[in-house]
Amino acid sequence: MHRIYNFSPGPAILPESVLEEAAQGVREIHGSGMSVLEVSHRGKQYDGIHAGARETLLRVLGLSADEYTVLFVQGGASLQFALLPMNFLADGRTANYVNAGEWGSKAIKEAKKVGKGEAIEIATSADKNFSYIPKGYAPTPGAAYLHVTTNNTIEGTELYDLPETGGVPLVTDASSDFMALNRDHSKFSLLYAGAQKNAGPAGVTIVVARKAFLETALGGLPSMLAYKTYVDSDSLYNTPPVFAIYVVGLVAKWVEAQGGLVAIEKANREKAAVLYSAIDELSDVFYGTVTAKEDRSLMNVTFRLQPKYAELEKEFVAEAAKRGLDGLKGHRSVGGFRASIYNAFPLAGTQALAAFMREFAAAKG
């Protein structure tokens, strides 16, 4: 088949080798006479898949299995927005939130709804349409946690320098840059990520957390809403999303085979540079929406047509699609264009988009 360049923000492009192996697994897994969709989650076929995915993820992130654990939860980041305060924001305590975009805003909103303690927004870039990453804030001493969003999928910003927290546990929604940068992951007490951008298909949320932090979780919660349930059962309290976890394991192995996060970050920087160079070079026609260039995301490159060409937005998207450059429409809340170039997105696809942008600018500019 002819694969298109899929710039979709998530669910998003996955490595071809992973898709091939996953398709085979749907037919039959490891010579078992069963599809991966049919095997018991308490049987030996799945045991290896489950344990293997968890181990590979920790290895890729450079975390020790003594200190950290991986949980597989369902419900996406949106459910984590509620679980986090339910589990950690006790009566009389404070949690800090940095609001750098639509998803961060939702995280705070849910925390205010469910937390027994107080959820406080300590920094935001809402004043300038989330076009930069807030910096230079200090968490409330003794706060239950400080919540950030490492990559803002909609606004196209990314948090590169993690904040100093003065001992406050750092928690992040890493949904859109999980396994994309060679970060020091031991700075996080907990990170969560919907798999459907860099880690696999939709249907599983990966929670990576410091065991000591998880032990401080509150009790009395419904079983499926308590992190403790997932810890105590190795995420097998009930039937986990077997196929999604299987594919996450394949993707994590693919990341390792690429050379791990050092190689992945290098490739991501190259890809993003191709697009940001084109945007800056073609500034008569295009502009990037992130005003603080140092905060430009490696994952979601957001840009627009200059006001005098604004009416050509639909044409740009339609023309691009004809050339196999798909999914470039910006999020419905902000418009414009967004090129999502997660780990599996090829350099050649960014070059093809840059070439098309040059052509478009030459024709219209």
Add this chain to the structure above:
Amino acid sequence: MHRIYNFSPGPAILPESVLEEAAQGVREIHGSGMSVLEVSHRGKQYDGIHAGARETLLRVLGLSADEYTVLFVQGGASLQFALLPMNFLADGRTANYVNAGEWGSKAIKEAKKVGKGEAIEIATSADKNFSYIPKGYAPTPGAAYLHVTTNNTIEGTELYDLPETGGVPLVTDASSDFMALNRDHSKFSLLYAGAQKNAGPAGVTIVVARKAFLETALGGLPSMLAYKTYVDSDSLYNTPPVFAIYVVGLVAKWVEAQGGLVAIEKANREKAAVLYSAIDELSDVFYGTVTAKEDRSLMNVTFRLQPKYAELEKEFVAEAAKRGLDGLKGHRSVGGFRASIYNAFPLAGTQALAAFMREFAAAKG
């Protein structure tokens, strides 16, 4: 490949034609140049999959889209145990639970934990190890709902005659007999089912509910824990478990192609009869664990060796596995044997097991 007879209780056997189509979808969906794992949940490829699955399910269940809706949730029946009382068990109200097995017990336990009102067990078969279905109870007048479990996966009982509720909304955990019987589904105000037995792979929970009942849900809940969120967004508030829903749609179409629930129930009765006949005929060696024969499940056939042969349990399972009869070990909480024979399980597999049982009985009895 050589497919084995997979008696696993869930995740469980799926139709071969569905697996073939799903494997192709993982490679490329509908000539799009993308895998079904890669398409945006807000794009046109997925629109058709999502709407098609919901429509087919309602059609198969014989429900009108004017009165009923289908929601796709994550977290399994175990999360529904909490969502149901969170959404419907208001302060000062009562909810009734029939406890006919381990899963029903868990449902009550969660309701007592999270409901603002009172969760009452109005009937149970715990007195005889859940070996029958409780009958002849009357719901509390004005109760918020009456919760039953239509099939008890672990204990091997099934509820055939739905209770008269006197206007109290009937709710069921239908996880292990969803789409397996030609029931009058309009008797239910809400039913939920983890997909991984009769409806698809693990990773999505299907909620089918009367719209008027959903409108009575309580407010103020975290977004992902409010049925209203799923209703208002057509289950697209955040990224749904795309692949699981895709396969559920394929399975629902397969059910239709078999002749719908009339044909499915007929086939299920034939398959179960093969095994129950063997158990009753070989009563010197085997016995069924369900004492009320009219309550025997069509889905999970539970049986044991007579006490004098009890030490042969492991041998039976091992010998069966050698003949490609896999997954016969009973649930770890009860032991013995369990042959799970969901919709996609072939008649020939039940015949093969019955033949093996006869052979085993002849050799050992």
